[in-house]
Amino acid sequence: MRAWTLWTLCITPALAGCVFTRDAIKLPSENAVTRDQLVIHSDASLSGEQPLIDELSALRHEVAAKLQLPPSEQPVHLYLFDAADRFDSFVQREHPDFPNRRAFFVAEGGFLKVYACRGARIAEDLRHEVTHGYLHASVPQLPLWLDEGLAEYFEVPPAQRGLNKPHVTLLLQRWQDRQWAPDLARLEQLRSSRDMTQQDYAESWAWVHFSLESNTPRREWLCRYLASLQKEERVPPLSSLLATIEPDAAQALVEHLRGL
Template structure:
């Protein structure tokens, strides 16, 4: 099971920085072919392509027409509209590797001792970046990690559980209403055997991204989906909380907001899970 904990500034990582953003139109096709003088993958890697807020670096030539790239660019406005957060011009560097072994070597060299993952999101005081290998799960991986980038570019002090829950929500792509089928099936099974009950205060205590479990990711996703898709008015609990987060100010508890507004919230989230399972 893939999960890709983000690396924060405490790792003191140095990142690449390039060029300014340009505006984008999600309806147009995006041409990622090498320009004049870019005849091979090495040259392409040396000349990143900026599309909207994203800067693509690849050790292979990306297709000239790629719906996934279009989708990643459009994800910026999707997140902004759904969560009612302002967009940002802060660039997100997306480093892509054709070969998984090359990706692993690169990541282990830059981030020694970090556990192996298919993809990672990195944040420092200077930059935001995604690293991934172009494999079978690339669509989910990039939607997830790029969502982290858009969120961190716009929302300060985002609690770990909520950061991951939102990324899990947006990784499924358009047309599915944020339903992450893998998490839905897992939680339904855990509930059936008595192995799990929702516990938002527990999630709010999580601080180590590398130690998150499948249950942590799944329950975080469920709380996000519950707030965005259950009864009218609950969405404003999430969007209002995100708007309240300020730079340099410790994040308060979204759980307190939920508890004050939702009767028996843990039972309500179970009812929501069951409604999705029908």
């Protein structure tokens, strides 16, 4: 059931005017563009979407290079809805237990799929969800916190090098108010995105940013950990590895955030 739990908790507009129908909702299919792994399906023409397609194509290489993962050839299908009411009806029919969202990723039946509705934040939404697709094509058994932390890292425009300022502000404020302290072992216990708060997303992002952007040894141990997840069936949680190689990681994470 894990595939059904892989969705984003991006804040979405209120779903006013949702229509539930007994008829199957037709997926966008009039136009299709394939770019490497990514297959984009849309009813509207995609000829004006070249910058977005280029960006999502480049994202594949960014993810692979940053994480030292061999790119997979497994297709990631992106269904791009034009109208919010049709997208909402589709979600209500196919995934009625999902909360409101603008976009989501599912791995089901051996297929990797992203569903999204065009809107003001479509580029950010797609960088997040398509990252899930690329990651799952290479490392299907990602821990939830790492899956979401990496998607949050790659959802910001590439020039920001994964820096998500709202997450930094949230975490430092709560740390100063003694309402939060880094606890990777607690994050590792989360089994469903439903159970993740905004703070959990922010902390997941923080562990990823700390690992990838603070120094080379940390980036190397995260890449080694991902390689282990890719090749081995049973991999201990990262927190147990950190307890050995960097026992003061929680404090170092706070210092990293304060330096951003």
